[in-house]
Amino acid sequence: MSVFNRLVVGTLPLVPKPIVRRFARRYVAGDSLDKAVSKVHELNAQGAMATLDVLGEEVREAARSREFTEECVRVLEAIDREGIDSNLSIKLTMFGLEIEESLAHENAERIVARAAELGNFVRIDMEDRTTTDATLRIYRDLHQRYGNVGCVFQAYMRRTLADIDDLPAEGANVRLCKGIYIEPRDAAWKGYETVRRNFVAALEKLFRKGAYVGIATHDEYLACAAVELIDRYGLGREEYEFQMLLGVDEELRKVLIDGGHRMRVYTPYGREWYAYSIRRLRENPEIAGHAAKAALGLS
Numbered sequence: 001m002s003v004f005n006r007l008v009v010g011t012l013p014l015v016p017k018p019i020v021r022r023f024a025r026r027y028v029a030g031d032s033l034d035k036a037v038s039k040v041h042e043l044n045a046q047g048a049m050a051t052l053d054v055l056g057e058e059v060r061e062a063a064r065s066r067e068f069t070e071e072c073v074r075v076l077e078a079i080d081r082e083g084i085d086s087n088l089s090i091k092l093t094m095f096g097l098e099i100e101e102s103l104a105h106e107n108a109e110r111i112v113a114r115a116a117e118l119g120n121f122v123r124i125d126m127e128d129r130t131t132t133d134a135t136l137r138i139y140r141d142l143h144q145r146y147g148n149v150g151c152v153f154q155a156y157m158r159r160t161l162a163d164i165d166d167l168p169a170e171g172a173n174v175r176l177c178k179g180i181y182i183e184p185r186d187a188a189w190k191g192y193e194t195v196r197r198n199f200v201a202a203l204e205k206l207f208r209k210g211a212y213v214g215i216a217t218h219d220e221y222l223a224c225a226a227v228e229l230i231d232r233y234g235l236g237r238e239e240y241e242f243q244m245l246l247g248v249d250e251e252l253r254k255v256l257i258d259g260g261h262r263m264r265v266y267t268p269y270g271r272e273w274y275a276y277s278i279r280r281l282r283e284n285p286e287i288a289g290h291a292a293k294a295a296l297g298l299s
């Protein structure tokens with residue numbers, strides 16, 4: 001990473017919003033559900049499935065958490081009406097997890113129950129470590145009662161291999177990713193290669209357990225290791241999927257689809273695009289560098 005790009009990552013919050021928006025467009029389907037639905041039509045035509053995500057985190061008022069819940073129900077109904085190949089991803093802090101666990105539980109249940117009626121599936125994203133236990137509690141309860149819900153494990157967390165042991169063996173559907181939040185060293189592995197190693201160990205453990213895994217990465221090394229494990233375990237096309245974020249490494253996405261693997265693209269939309277985009281730009285200092293140069297009138 002160049003010194004300029006490293007500096008830029010630290011100063012991203014100073015870049016004017018309209019410029020961030022220009023560079024963030026690739027990561028977000030748009031402001032509205034209509035735009036998100038047309039993006040999913042586009043992805044489906046390219047041979048990819050989608051998981052829709054309504055942007056917004058850390059809701060602090062119960063009324064707002066219920067509004068987001070109803071928006072998610074509208075998403076599930078739009079998927080059904082439009083006949084598009086997509087499920088839904090949700091973040092529990094949007095449904096009141098930081099207000100009261102029971103509120104997030106109730107809101108998540110409303111969404112999962114509606115998804116069950118429509119024959120769809122809900123993925124509960126994993127957020128930072130302060131939310132892990134509550135997220136897994138809510139996931140386990142809803143999984144037991146409805147079935148059509150999955151959780152996420154983060155390969156950088158030291159607890160992940162033990163969490164996989166506690167996973168119900170029956171019908172588990174897990175997304176495995178590296179993890180995006182900044183965690184202290186006593187909670188998370190820090191080395192780049194160490195996280196990769198734990199990712200592969202976790203993936204193998206999940207396959208051994210018979211879980212359906214959404215292999216969520218853009219890291220070609222991990223995609224290759226996953227393909228090798230899929231082959232070793234003799235898994236059929238319907239027994240796992242790859243997952244990638246909208247706007248990231250479309251070439252690798254195509255390589256995997258052309259290789260016969262199922263691919264799901266995480267497709268966020270909504271008015272609260274700014275925090276999400278800043279996180280994505282932080283992961284890609286090159287694009288963040290272009291954004292900063294534009295802000296400084298250098299490009």
Ligand code: FDA
Nearest residue numbers: 125126177178179180216217218219243244245266283284
């Ligand atoms: P890595 O970061 O090493 O990137 C590999 C390659 O991809 C690099 O070349 C890199 O430049 C490129 N790349 C990565 N991000 C990019 C970007 N934004 N723009 C352009 N290039 C980029 N995390 C979490 O904590 N909880 C969750 O619930 C989820 N959910 C989730 C769903 C899906 C479908 C994905 C793909 C990812 C997540 N994540 C997540 C995020 C995940 O934990 C992780 O931070 C990112 O996927 C980056 O990790 P990679 O495995 O891609 O490796």
